[in-house]
Amino acid sequence: MKIQVAVAGASGYAGGELLRLLSGHPGVSIKTVAGASSAARTLGEVQPHLHSLADMVVQDTSAETLQGHDVVFLALPHGASASLAETLGPEVLVIDAGADFRLESASDWGQYYGGPHAGAWPYGLPELPRTGGERQRDRLRGARRVAVPGCYPTSAVLALAPGFAAGLLEPRDVVVVSASGASGAGRALKPHLLASEVMGSMSPYGVGGGHRHTPEIEQGLSWAAGEPVQVSFTPTLAPMPRGILTTATARLREGVTAGEVRAAWEEAYAGETFVRLLPEGAWPATSSVVGSNHVLMQLAVDERAGRVVVTAVVDNLTKGTAGAAVQAMNLALGLDETSGLPETGLAP
């Protein structure tokens, strides 16, 4: 008997990527797809690339349409998940691609999102090394609620976590700058995302600590470090549909050598399928991860500045959202962690 799943937000970018991955998952049957303004239309109309699902009709997103599934994926605007999740029994695996349940700190939630804090669910970043030798995946096995990380935090946290987990980095003066493709902003019409605005230009936003992923990056790095980590994060918008390139730098603790740094990252990701430290001297490009569930990274020690510099690339819709969601489902249900997840990207 296959796992019966529902996807809410099926007409959006995250929902579309979830359906692309789930339609190729050997253990899954997609029973319900739900949306809002697209209800009653077929997937063939709203997600024309999902050929095998073209005849499915988008349902209204409601407690009723989401009942009766083994797994419910929520890929909805922020704030829409908590009330729906409450209507789903504790035996149902609920995986939220949104931010509602990512942050443990109610005050960070209040500052960056506003409104009541719904709580925190196990964070869906399996490869994250936590202090004391634990991996985040241990907290996902058997879980029935999972919060999928934001796309920028996936790249930034994985980029620096090995150094914090190994005690090599100072917890202050951490700087993260990321460039994201436009699909990171979702499918709804926004003037700054018009082709004429995005093409041939790059622009920063949320500068000065204002982006809501700042506390999420700090949270992930603090879990790795075992102490509070403070981050300055600047996102930029890049003229590409998918992909994130993150450059993350942190100050080395006194006496830490370049050899120790490289060894920490190699050791952290040696057994990981989806997170790869590239061979020395090779630098990652966003084009290498399009449509795949991988994070590729490279690092250098800047001896003059006393810092490690890590660049990491991720497809914001795959490992940055939908791939992470499917990986978390696999772990929660005791399936092969890689099941249904693309290890091969698209090129050119």
Ligand SMILES: NC(=O)C1=CN([C@@H]2O[C@H](COP(=O)(O)OP(=O)(O)OC[C@H]3O[C@@H](n4cnc5c(N)ncnc54)[C@H](OP(=O)(O)O)[C@@H]3O)[C@@H](O)[C@H]2O)C=CC1
């Ligand atoms: N894009 C990305 O790279 C990432 C996105 N995410 C998260 O995933 C979630 C979805 O993002 P994304 O796919 O980009 O957004 P989109 O704007 O592309 O899609 C939003 C989806 O939510 C549906 N929807 C809108 N309002 C409601 C509502 N009130 N009730 C129920 N459904 C509603 C829309 O339906 P309809 O079209 O029918 O109106 C659509 O299916 C967000 O929480 C986002 O933060 C997380 C990581 C990365």
Ligand SMILES: CC(=O)N[C@@H](CCC(=O)OP(=O)(O)O)C(=O)O
């Ligand atoms: C380019 C762009 O606009 N990106 C989005 C990030 C989307 C995402 O991953 O995050 P959430 O799930 O937390 O919304 C932004 O900066 O708001």
